Amino acid sequence: MDTGSMGPKKTFVSTFRMDFKPAAPQFVLKGIKNELEDRDTAQGGSRKQGTISTDITSKRRVSTEKGPLLEFLDPQEQLEVRVGGQARLHCAFRSCSVPVASCWIYNREQVVAGRPRTRVESSDTDSSVEISQACPDDAGTYTILVRNRRGLAQHTVTLSVIDRPHPPASSPMVSQLSSCSLVLSWSGPSYDGGTAVTGYTVEVRREGTEKPEDWTEVTTHCKNTSYRIRSVLEPLGEYRFRVRAYNLAGVSEPSEVSDRVKMETRGELKEESQSYVTVTIDTTHKVKDHYNVHEKLGMGKFGQVFRLSHKETGQVCAGKFYRAHSSKAKAVARREIELMNCLHHPKLVQCLGAYDTRSEIIMVMEYIAGGELFERIVDDNFEHTEPTSARYMQQLLEGMQYIHRQNIVHLDLKPENIVCVDTTGTRIKIIDFGLAAKLEPGIPLMVMHGTPDFVAPEVISYEPVGLATDMWSIGVICFILLSGELPFQGNSDAETLSLVTAACYEFDQESFEDISDQAKDFITSLLKKDTRCRLLCDEALAHPWMASFTLLVRRPTKSLKKDKIRRFLAKRRWKTTGKAVLALQRMANLTNGPDSPGSPGEEASWSPAAEQAIQNLDQELQSEPRFQQVLRDTSQPRGSTARLVCRVQGYPEPEVVWFKDEEPVESSSRVTVGYDGMCELVLTDLGPADSGVYKCRATNDLGEALCSAKLTVEL
Known part of the structure; x- marks a missing residue:
């Protein structure tokens, strides 16, 4: 689906300065996404009039062009194709000058025509990349760079x-x-296919049937x-089960088959009483x-x-396998176990044992x-009201x-870490205490981790955290639970963090x-920037x-809409795990000024191959000068004004010198030499001495061009 063609037409202007030095090219790329500052990079002297001067005989262009130097015309923002289909990324643009050169960058490398299944086409007005038989490896961001002589x-x-x-990923x-x-x-599933999983199909097979391959669909609408x-x-029946996931593109292969299940003859089993274990590492x-170690859960x-x-x-548990090849990594795991031994409460997941190997x-x-709690809430059969949220x-x-009474902070509260005990x-x-920490009196704790949408302002600013830091995250979770929206939602992590730092929401x-x-x-009482408040x-x-929430139950309550929570969950699934936990060395500087990384002053980081592109x-x-419009012979009466005009093209910008009868023409009170795209020589109050052959010579490092014409002053 080409979403670039949807909605009102937009014109994006993206220009900036780019200076090249042959020995060591410097690339100053400024802006967030495609909105960049418009800068004029023209160089050269201005027109001079007046007395005769011998120091001005060559001119570079003086810009009089209006409007953007380069602009993209209704560009695509995103493109979605199915595996095996054809993807065409296209970008049209308008330039203040020609020629124009362009290239595409993907994964910090230039997209070239020799790339498998890829065709690149470019002109002075547009450029496109066509990918045949698209596969998941082709997904990502493609950046088009367009260059003219100005920027x-x-x-x-x-x-x-x-x-x-x-x-x-696991059998049922x-x-x-x-x-x-x-x-x-x-x-x-371990991979959602590039778009959110929208549901599951549950299948059952009764043991003892003549055809083991006979599976019956129990439901195709499990969310x-x-x-x-x-x-x-x-x-007393015996059954096996399996599950398939599906999204917009289709239905997956089935999961591994469950163990054989024999139905009971008695009623529902009662929940066992909670017991706690103080863990000693074995x-x-x-x-x-x-x-027994079974399938991977995550x-x-x-x-x-x-x-x-x-x-x-036969007790079913979850095994959290830490990679611990170094003493430091083992220390992190042991610290979590030590904290878990302090957290024996019905609302907290419990650690039941631990093993230490090499x-x-x-x-x-x-x-x-x-x-997950939020996954439960969006179920069509599950009630979602303000009282249940409370x-x-x-x-x-x-x-x-x-x-908090144990003087421990969680530091990673988010919807994924709140789970339901059972399905009904x-x-x-509360789960996942991998980032939790114990507060020590008189020793400030500062952390460099968190999730952008849920992290508190003091974490971003790299200031001491405390019990109030978790309370901010609870406020964000409550906001989402009631509305389905994030209170601090920017177009990027940098923008999100800026909104968090300012505590800006509505x-x-x-x-x-x-x-x-x-x-x-x-x-509001939780989303206060000042931790003391x-x-x-x-x-x-x-x-x-x-x-009062128990009192609210006695009143008629309205079911809350779930559409926005479903969209929120779809976006959360789309984000990769690597993006969820940030290094806050960068985050801490995001609000410190325009030159901080991630802001409009950020210097882009390209690979050497991309810089070369x-x-x-x-x-x-680059081209040697050439005249697109040459001088023409002209006759003018005495006392009138003669205007000799030609147009020259070349890059680097050519130097232009005028000659009369092989002698350089100098500016004076009645002679004006100009160059603003058109090479122009204006002579006022013509006299017989002005008759002759006039030449315009344009020169750059690649060569020179010359054109001439005869001016006759009629007596």
Whole structure:
């Protein structure tokens, strides 16, 4: 889909100065996306009139051109094609002068015609890249650089190549087994195909059938990574299950098949009482001595997570495998285990064991089958109101209250780290304490990590963090829960962080139409730039919104719209893990002035190959002078004004000198020499001595051109 052709027509102007030095070319690229400062780089002297002067006989162009030097005409912003299709990235432009040279940059390298499946075509008015049989490796940002004799402009087009997703990453797991129902849970696909997964198909096969390949679809409209099956199951029946993911491009292959499941003859199993374990790291055994390691559930910066089952009890757990080849990496893992031993609370995920081997540390964690809270909320069968949102926030605050009482900060609160205990209830837990830290009295703690949409201003500014830092993130989560929108949403991470630093947000009238003033006051009390003004957990739990939400249940309550939360989740899935955790050495400087990285003063970073491509654009434009319009013989009466005009083209900009009968023409009170694209010699109050042959000579480093004409002054 070519979204560049949708909506009202726009014209983008992108120009800036670019100075070339043959020995060491310098490239000063300024701007965010395609909106760059318009600068005039013309050089040279101005016209002189008056007495005869012998020091001005050559001229460079003096710019009188109006409007942009280079502009893109209704450019594409993004392009989406399916795998195997043809992608055509096209950009039309208008230049104040010709010739024009252009090239495309992808992955910091120049896109050349010899690239497989790629054709590049360029002219003085447009340029395009055509990719046949597009594949996921072709996706990304393509930047076109356009050069004329006055400057350089750039514009970026994002190409998305979508395919059907990979199969779900894990086989379905069964919980809450009864005589005729159960709950399936699974992990999403490791690759979504380049566009958001929109749902799952659940399939069942009864064991003992004559045809093992006979699978029956239970549902094709599951929106989450869990599903309760109430039909098609019989008491004492034995079944296997599998799941497929689908997106706009198609349906994936099936997941691995589940273990055989035998239905119970009794009712729902009651939840076991919560018990806590103080973990001592086992350095004698390996995790496989006690647990079976099954499919991968996910991965992150630290390592990978696998499903585990205890060999004796069958208890299902999650194994967090830390890559720990260095003592420093092991220290990080041990610190998390030490913190987890301080966090025994029903609202917090529990660490059940730990193993230390030569190359890795494994944390055995409580397995939570309910999936992410926000994924649950968007289920069509799940109620989403302001009172239910308040209950979730109450649970989150209760968990964080316990954490803060241990003088520990989480530092990575976001929707992905709030999960549901099961697939039917409303109980939640807080997970992932990999970035958590213990506050020490009198020792300021400053961190350089976070997620742009949820990080607090003091983190960006690299100032000491505290308990109030988590409260900011809770305010952002509540804002999204009630509206489906982010309070600080910029067009880039840099812009988002600038909005966060300024604590600049508003309650959109449409999104908060059905939300109470008490709820908005609760959010406002958390999203305070000054940490001293933010509510802490005890105060937040006592806020009127929290205190009255049970009363709200007794009143008629309106279901909140879920469309915006679904869009929010789709965007979150699209972001890569590597983009979620930032190095704040750069973030800390984003609001410090126009020359900070990421701001309009940022210097672009190109690979050597791309820099060479940019330099080649200048070389492509270089040409020796040539006259596009030559002088013509003319006759003028005595006392009149003669205007001799020609047009010269060349790059680098040629120097122009006028001659009369082989002698240089000098400016005077009645002789004007001008060059503003047209070479012009104006002589006033003509007399017989002005008759003769006039020549215009244009010279640059590549050569010279000459044209002449005869002027006759009639007596």
